[in-house]
Amino acid sequence: MKTNSKNYTEILEEICTTTIAPEAEKIDRNGTFPEKSINTLKKSGLLGAVSSPEVDGLGLGIRGATTVVERIGQECGSTAMVVMMHFSGTAVLEAFASKEIREAAARGQHLSTLAFSESSSRSHFWTPTGTASRNDNTVVLNAHKSWVTSATQATAYVWSSQPVESKERSTLWLVPANSDGLSIDGVFNGLGLRGNNSSSIVASKVKVPFSARLGPDGSGFDTMIKIVLPMFCLCNAAASVGFMRAAIDRTASHATHTQYEHVPPSLADLPTIRNYIGRMKVITDASRSLLLEAVSAVENERTNALFQVLSSKAAAGESVTQVLDLAMRICGGSAFRKDVGVERYFRDARAAGIMGPTTDILYDFIGKTVCGMELFS
Ligand SMILES: Cc1cc2nc3c(=O)[nH]c(=O)nc-3n(C[C@H](O)[C@H](O)[C@H](O)COP(=O)(O)OP(=O)(O)OC[C@H]3O[C@@H](n4cnc5c(N)ncnc54)[C@H](O)[C@@H]3O)c2cc1C
Numbered sequence: 001m002k003t004n005s006k007n008y009t010e011i012l013e014e015i016c017t018t019t020i021a022p023e024a025e026k027i028d029r030n031g032t033f034p035e036k037s038i039n040t041l042k043k044s045g046l047l048g049a050v051s052s053p054e055v056d057g058l059g060l061g062i063r064g065a066t067t068v069v070e071r072i073g074q075e076c077g078s079t080a081m082v083v084m085m086h087f088s089g090t091a092v093l094e095a096f097a098s099k100e101i102r103e104a105a106a107r108g109q110h111l112s113t114l115a116f117s118e119s120s121s122r123s124h125f126w127t128p129t130g131t132a133s134r135n136d137n138t139v140v141l142n143a144h145k146s147w148v149t150s151a152t153q154a155t156a157y158v159w160s161s162q163p164v165e166s167k168e169r170s171t172l173w174l175v176p177a178n179s180d181g182l183s184i185d186g187v188f189n190g191l192g193l194r195g196n197n198s199s200s201i202v203a204s205k206v207k208v209p210f211s212a213r214l215g216p217d218g219s220g221f222d223t224m225i226k227i228v229l230p231m232f233c234l235c236n237a238a239a240s241v242g243f244m245r246a247a248i249d250r251t252a253s254h255a256t257h258t259q260y261e262h263v264p265p266s267l268a269d270l271p272t273i274r275n276y277i278g279r280m281k282v283i284t285d286a287s288r289s290l291l292l293e294a295v296s297a298v299e300n301e302r303t304n305a306l307f308q309v310l311s312s313k314a315a316a317g318e319s320v321t322q323v324l325d326l327a328m329r330i331c332g333g334s335a336f337r338k339d340v341g342v343e344r345y346f347r348d349a350r351a352a353g354i355m356g357p358t359t360d361i362l363y364d365f366i367g368k369t370v371c372g373m374e375l376f377s
Pocket residue numbers: 085113114115116117118121122123124125147148149150193196198351354355356357358359360361364
């Protein structure tokens with residue numbers, strides 16, 4: 001069956017059950033890129049979820065992207081992360097890249113990602129210090145990117161730099177992964193999302209054609225705010241909701257099936273345990289409601305859409321750590337020993353709050369908005 005915008009959830013469900021779930025534990029244990037899962041998603045056409053039907057994409061928009069990432073997040077955080085970065089990069093390609101590149105991204109033959117964070121500006125990705133200087137029809141890039149998901153697997157990076165001439169904050173470029181002068185630093189060995197293949201990348205006199213520019217010189221910040229932030233923040237929130245839903249299923253199953261020989265017979269017969277599970281559910285549902293509200297605000301171009309997007313990522317990033325803490329507490333020694341399968345989500349969950357814009361920065365932005373202050377002054 002070929003995937004289309006009507007049957008995509010059925011196909012997604014099948015891939016999640018038959019491929020992504022069985023691969024997840026091995027990817028986490030070995031810290032390897034989720035190659036089989038990504039290839040299966042590619043073949044199904046689901047990597048083209050946010051690409052326009054004009055280039056043979058599914059045209060599912062931000063609602064479809066978050067649906068896909070949330071469902072994958074229930075099985076494998078690393079795969080969800082790779083897919084969310086592909087959707088975030090592809091949203092930029094859809095706006096500014098050639099038809100040929102957009103077609104390749106829609107087919108999943110061009111795996112996209114973002115190269116925004118730098119060792120100098122750290123989580124303040126909106127102020128790159130990497131440079132771009134023009135030499136006739138060529139641009140020379142120098143930078144130290146600190147984290148790039150899918151670093152060794154992406155086809156090209158959506159890359160931020162200081163503008164060439166403009167006085168604005170940044171300019172975006174499409175930098176092929178095989179460009180001379182790029183060096184990828186080491187293998188990812190992190191606490192969670194262990195298969196996301198994130199590495200730092202140094203660009204030393206990397207030459208790209210001037211036509212590789214994504215949008216006008218100096219328009220990078222505008223693209224980050226209007227195109228990247230909604231897609232990235234809401235997919236990130238969706239992945240967190242996926243982790244929380246998986247944790248509830250596993251925790252409830254453990255609590256109802258774990259027997260004591262004396263009274264009460266199961267963990268779930270203890271009121272405290274039921275109370276914790278109830279809390280997990282309420283926190284998760286609240287995050288999911290905020291996510292759906294933000295998706296709707298973006299779709300309808302509501303004036304408060306950006307605020308909703310920031311709130312959704314902040315809430316989900318905070319909630320996912322609370323829910324996974326509760327899961328670890330309820331499942332006790334079995335969770336600590338990996339028997340229940342919640343500790344992988346517990347580790348994966350820690351990334352949401354530190355991925356830019358981080359939860360602390362989001363709270364600051366939200367506070368500024370509430371107080372009627374400028375976000376980026
Ligand atoms: C798994 C993973 C994958 C990633 N993939 C990518 C990718 O593909 N592309 C990409 O560009 N980046 C990526 N990143 C990087 C990410 O977006 C952040 O840039 C990075 O995590 C920031 O880490 P840092 O410690 O350098 O931040 P720092 O800026 O050093 O922040 C450290 C702490 O200080 C707090 N802080 C900083 N500034 C403020 C402030 N103004 N107000 C309040 N608190 C503040 C932060 O909230 C944080 O808790 C990835 C990160 C992770 C963890």
